[in-house]
Amino acid sequence: MASKEKAVRRGSSPARAMQGQKKSGSSKQQQMQTVVAVFPDNTKGNRAFAALEAAAGQLMQTELQRIPFEKLDYGETATLDKFYAANVAVVDVTERHMQAALFYQLGLRENFDMKNNVVTVLESQSTFSEPALGGGNGPAAMARLAGTSYITYSVDSEGHTLSREGGSPLNQAVPLYKTFKHILQDMHTAYRKNHKEMFYKHLRKVREMKEGAELKAELHKLTMWIDEDPKLFTGDIIYSVLLSYRDIQDYDSMISLVDKITGHQEAEKPAVQVQCAFALNRRNKEGDRSRALAMLEKVLSVKENHVPDYLCLCGRIHKDRFVDSEHSDQDALQNAIHWYREGFKVQPNEYAGINLATLLVISGQEFETCQELHDIGSTLNYLIGKKGSLQSQSDYWIVATFFEVSILARDYTRACEAALCMFKLKPPLW
Known part of the structure; x- marks a missing residue:
């Protein structure tokens, strides 16, 4: 199944770098x-x-x-x-x-x-x-x-x-x-944070100049900086560090950072909790996925948190459980369908749609007889068509989605065209 696992991109955010900052460290620049x-x-x-x-x-x-x-x-x-x-x-x-x-x-x-x-x-x-x-x-x-x-x-x-x-x-x-x-x-007049500016500037710098083990070491230093400076102990900075660890697939550090501040109000921010759940699912040690689902259920108990990426992450965890069961856990399959369907209802998008369509086919539905599948396929084709011709796409996952929906609809001619385009594009490592 070639579907894209978005790294909870929209949950994604308070950010790493104060873009456009000049290199000057003067008090005027800091303001x-x-x-x-x-x-x-x-x-x-x-x-x-x-x-x-x-x-x-x-x-x-x-x-x-x-x-x-x-x-x-x-x-x-x-x-x-x-x-x-x-x-x-x-x-x-x-x-x-x-x-x-x-x-x-x-x-x-x-x-x-x-x-x-x-x-x-x-x-x-x-x-x-x-x-x-x-x-x-x-x-x-x-x-x-x-x-x-x-x-x-x-x-x-x-x-x-x-x-x-x-x-x-x-x-x-x-x-x-x-x-x-x-x-x-x-x-x-409400503008604040010399300390946060300096932190974000340094975080951006290490992300640009370091990679792999060196970047991991620098990120650990930054977490120590947070420990030493209460002004930096805020949800947006914690979130930024989590995103940085996520980009190098250091899931242990993501989980450890959240565990270290468990019980603090900043750790309870929905976006922080969701990133931790994402890391738990990817790490997948014993008990990780159950804990991830418990965290997501708490987040999703608040209606305002029903956004596509959070809902789809819940679907992803159940889907992974279904796959790990060698496709025997029907409860996991139905739960995955439920959460991807909820994500697609909130905002139709390629990620939720292709996963929902794929799982519906696995559950026994067919495009020829299932109205829901037909509607999902039409929506996906529309969303992809808005982005231009297949040959003009530079995003691997957009082409992969087109490939999958063509396979599901048994349109093998279009699937072959998409496969050729995928071959020419460089897929993400993960």
Whole structure:
């Protein structure tokens, strides 16, 4: 089964490196406010980002970087680093397909007490109104992110971006850049952490310059630094170190780090617990998977934590149990199907979909007679098709997903085309 095990990428995050930092160690540099922005790559989204650029350009010690939504949603490590290490995150939720992922990432920032966040949305009516975010992501997400600043804006016929504050009527709208400037100034007063900047800078440096045993040794030194400096004993830093250990497959160190702080509130953060569960499943010593499932069940007992990667990790553990039983543990098979199905319901994605489809076929279902399988296959083909032609793909796992769904549907001609593309790509080591 060639399905991709995402390393809980979205659980993925508070980050390693304060991107864009200069090498200077002066007090001014240490006080630099970093801002990351995620806006739709279209005309109005670009105009809104330009307003943010104008605001940042008028503020001292403010550094702005735009990151692509696709890389954030995919869970690219470097992009996650930038998003979670930033002092301020500004995201635009105008596009419906971006909402679930962006609100999840903002929720994770807030979970780590990184509350300098701004949500913008393009008004859809002729007058300013509350964002109509639709589905299950709007009002509930806004309630959870109560500390986040919200801006509704419009783009007039001349291309000017306008917003309003305090419920003023449209004819009292102000340029959007002024609203951004006011918010960024306020947030700058809440900016903290010389110690965290230094830690993240050092973590990024060792990740860039070291590998294997040398990187492992440097990471152990950094964990000692955390022990010695209470300012660094925060959920986001612990999470960053866990991600670094994960990338070199040092699962023992991941588990030991969490075990060392068991009972502390930072260790109970859902993202920290999920990374530990991931490591336990991969290490797979006696009792590890039972412990991993217990940790995940506790996390998933809170409805707000029902996000695809957490749900799918639960499915992955049950699937591994099924495989280890030489395909005899039917309870494990049905549990795996249940959790992958839940992950696919929350947000249709290639990882959950291909695993769900594969397990349904193993359970005896067929594409020709099972409506659920047919619907999953259609959704997967749509998601993959949106990424371009098969020959243009550079992501091994996207092609592998196409290969698997073709095999399951018994479309061997397309499967052979995908297999050739997979052969030409360099697969990840894990």
